[in-house]
Amino acid sequence: MTATAYERAERRKAWAFALPALLWTGFFFLVPFAYMAAISFWTRQGREIVATWTLDNYVAFFEKAHLFKGLVVSLEITAAVTVISILLAYPLAWIIAERVPKKWQRFALIMAILPFWTSYVVRSYSWLLVLSKGGVVNQALLWLGVIAEPLELSANRIGTIIGFVHFFVMLLTLTIYANLIQLSPNYRRAAADLGANAFQTFWFVVLPLTLPGIMVGAFLTFVLCIGDYITPQILGGNNELVLPQVIMLQLGRRADFPMAAALSLVLMVVVTLAYIACARWLKMERT
Amino acid sequence: MMTKTVSSGFSRRMLLATAAVLVLAPAGAQAQDELNALVWCDHTDPALVEPFEKANNVKVNLKEYEGTGAAISIIEQSRPGDWDVLVIDAVDVPRAIDMDILSEMPADKLPLGDLFPEVRMEETTTKDGKVYAVTEKFGYNTISFDKTKVDPADMDDLSVIWSDKYKGRIALYDYYLPMVGLTGVGIGKKTADLKQEDLPAIKEKLFEMKKVARQVSDVVASQTALATGEVDIVVGGGEWLTAGLSGEKPNLDWTIPKQGALRWAQSIGVFKDSEKQDLALKFVQYIVSPEGQARLATSSCYWAMPANAKAGEHLTDPQKAALRWDKQPEYLKNSQLYPVADADMDAAMQDVWTEMLQQ
Numbered sequence: 128m129t130a131t132a133y134e135r136a137e138r139r140k141a142w143a144f145a146l147p148a149l150l151w152t153g154f155f156f157l158v159p160f161a162y163m164a165a166i167s168f169w170t171r172q173g174r175e176i177v178a179t180w181t182l183d184n185y186v187a188f189f190e191k192a193h194l195f196k197g198l199v200v201s202l203e204i205t206a207a208v209t210v211i212s213i214l215l216a217y218p219l220a221w222i223i224a225e226r227v228p229k230k231w232q233r234f235a236l237i238m239a240i241l242p243f244w245t246s247y248v249v250r251s252y253s254w255l256l257v258l259s260k261g262g263v264v265n266q267a268l269l270w271l272g273v274i275a276e277p278l279e280l281s282a283n284r285i286g287t288i289i290g291f292v293h294f295f296v297m298l299l300t301l302t303i304y305a306n307l308i309q310l311s312p313n314y315r316r317a318a319a320d321l322g323a324n325a326f327q328t329f330w331f332v333v334l335p336l337t338l339p340g341i342m343v344g345a346f347l348t349f350v351l352c353i354g355d356y357i358t359p360q361i362l363g364g365n366n367e368l369v370l371p372q373v374i375m376l377q378l379g380r381r382a383d384f385p386m387a388a389a390l391s392l393v394l395m396v397v398v399t400l401a402y403i404a405c406a407r408w409l410k411m412e413r414t
Numbered sequence: 415m416m417t418k419t420v421s422s423g424f425s426r427r428m429l430l431a432t433a434a435v436l437v438l439a440p441a442g443a444q445a446q447d448e449l450n451a452l453v454w455c456d457h458t459d460p461a462l463v464e465p466f467e468k469a470n471n472v473k474v475n476l477k478e479y480e481g482t483g484a485a486i487s488i489i490e491q492s493r494p495g496d497w498d499v500l501v502i503d504a505v506d507v508p509r510a511i512d513m514d515i516l517s518e519m520p521a522d523k524l525p526l527g528d529l530f531p532e533v534r535m536e537e538t539t540t541k542d543g544k545v546y547a548v549t550e551k552f553g554y555n556t557i558s559f560d561k562t563k564v565d566p567a568d569m570d571d572l573s574v575i576w577s578d579k580y581k582g583r584i585a586l587y588d589y590y591l592p593m594v595g596l597t598g599v600g601i602g603k604k605t606a607d608l609k610q611e612d613l614p615a616i617k618e619k620l621f622e623m624k625k626v627a628r629q630v631s632d633v634v635a636s637q638t639a640l641a642t643g644e645v646d647i648v649v650g651g652g653e654w655l656t657a658g659l660s661g662e663k664p665n666l667d668w669t670i671p672k673q674g675a676l677r678w679a680q681s682i683g684v685f686k687d688s689e690k691q692d693l694a695l696k697f698v699q700y701i702v703s704p705e706g707q708a709r710l711a712t713s714s715c716y717w718a719m720p721a722n723a724k725a726g727e728h729l730t731d732p733q734k735a736a737l738r739w740d741k742q743p744e745y746l747k748n749s750q751l752y753p754v755a756d757a758d759m760d761a762a763m764q765d766v767w768t769e770m771l772q773q
Contacts, residue, residue, distance in 0.1 A: 364630065365588055376768060379481040380590075
């Protein structure tokens with residue numbers, strides 16, 4: 128069966144509408160990405176960057192423990208941040224969706240996303256003031272007599288995780304809340320009719336139905352967290368390096384773009400794997 | 415109708431006036447020349463640049479960068495002629511000369527004879543007898559500390575930085591080149607003679623330093639940590655970290671220990687492809703003049719010693735005291751230049767530093 132003239136015209140129109148987006152993606156993502164991928168196979172010899180095709184940069188990444196550890200540290204921190212953020216965001220989203228009166232929900236959401244309105248760098252430095260030895264937390268605990276010596280809450284992994292969690296709890300709260308308010312109360316009524324208690328209703332009915340919201344938020348958290356440079360740089364005290372910091376180190380003085388490109392591609396592969404793992408929940412259409 | 419006529423006439427006059435402004439405006443804008451400079455943050459202080467701008471009716475556009483690698487990538491992404499003036503780590507001037515981006519400057523038009531002899535650095539700023547850059551500012555990577563919280567006498571011995579005495583109260587400056595060199599000085603190795611065979615011993619000491627350090631941080635974070643009491647010592651710091659705070663934080667101090675310290679220097683040159691060679695040279699001349707040097711030395715971003723010894727006439731006594739002006743003969747004698755590393759040695763030093771960070 129051949130397409131009618133009308134169908135062909137419609138198809139052309141659809142392509143015409145999609146063309147700007149395709150060109151944008153092509154010029155500003157695919158071309159730079161292909162260039163970066165090509166550079167990752169080049170090498171730096173002396174002060175020169177030589178366009179020879181080699182796997183040297185990738186081999187170095189797996190052979191040099193201090194480079195590979197960047198990925199390990201990134202994954203450990205990202206996993207911790209994602210899990211902690213989900214555990215904190217879910218109850219918060221649930222309270223906003225279920226316990227806050229409808230007329231106050233918008234206000235509660237605005238309060239929840241307020242931290243997004245400030246600069247990322249300013250927010251990280253603010254956390255440094257809060258978590259430092261002479262910061263608000265330590266001073267309060269010392270004054271209350273809870274501790275005798277200041278706790279080490281900054282310039283380490285704890286500081287980095289706190290800084291990240293503060294940001295990503297807000298993000299996850301939004302995605303989970305959006306999912307929760309779409310749930311019909313009939314699901315819970317039906318579960319109660321069938322004899323389920325509150326915990327069973329949550330565990331077997333509500334939680335599975337809000338998994339898409341959790342997974343969308345978790346995926347965004349994973350992607351944004353694993354690629355972040357600012358928070359670990361400010362709050363981590365450089366006591367361990369995440370992969371983006373290792374990438375920056377290649378560029379800072381030596382301008383080793385091939386190695387930086389190779390490490391960036393490794394990071395992209397990790398993000399792609401995370402996407403594949405979450406793809407089931409990231410579909411746009413509803414099943 | 416009358417209103418319309420008046421309005422039309424008014425509109426016509428406005429149109430003519432606007433056209434006249436538009437025609438004349440570019441001519442007016444062109445009257446003020448522009449100079450594009452790729453610089454370190456100390457050059458962005460208006461107190462430094464404005465006198466030159468006013469005297470020469472020129473607008474100096476400043477682009478700040480950190481790290482020679484960043485500068486090189488900016489230059490490579492620019493068109494020839496985009497940049498007129500370059501400020502660069504003195505140790506990297508040969509790299510810039512090899513890249514053929516610097517223009518030769520007439521030696522007789524620069525106050526080279528007025529520079530402190532130790533910072534003239536002909537071996538890096540000249541090639542085949544031609545001057546490509548001139549040292550404009552220098553200082554030390556040594557030890558900065560809070561004299562109310564540590565025993566200043568302890569700071570006279572570099573070995574304190576890997577002892578347990580100040581465990582958890584030390585920040586390490588996050589730049590491998592001076593830190594590897596300084597650690598080498600601490601164990602008796604001269605920076606000029608550093609070889610890859612020396613790196614294992616230096617690595618061992620760096621690991622020990624990491625164990626007793628609270629953090630490894632950049633300029634801003636190190637300065638903040640010292641000023642707020644997060645740490646009491648910054649290894650790799652110097653006058654550039656504390657001298658600028660001498661007025662409000664007199665408790666902060668710096669010294670050069672008995673083993674010595676590292677001496678850093680920054681240089682300034684003119685881009686070969688600049689279309690404003692004369693104006694760019696004029697800017698360089700201003701920066702290395704005694705007045706420009708005094709302003710650069712006390713720039714708001716960081717303070718450090720002016721390369722021109724005659725700048726002292728333009729500095730106040732408290733400024734000189736903060737910079738340790740009188741101690742310079744002794745300090746210059748007891749400090750060594752950054753390791754001049756080839757690409758392989760540079761990569762090896764960075765690997766050692768990254769290993770230390772990942773410990």
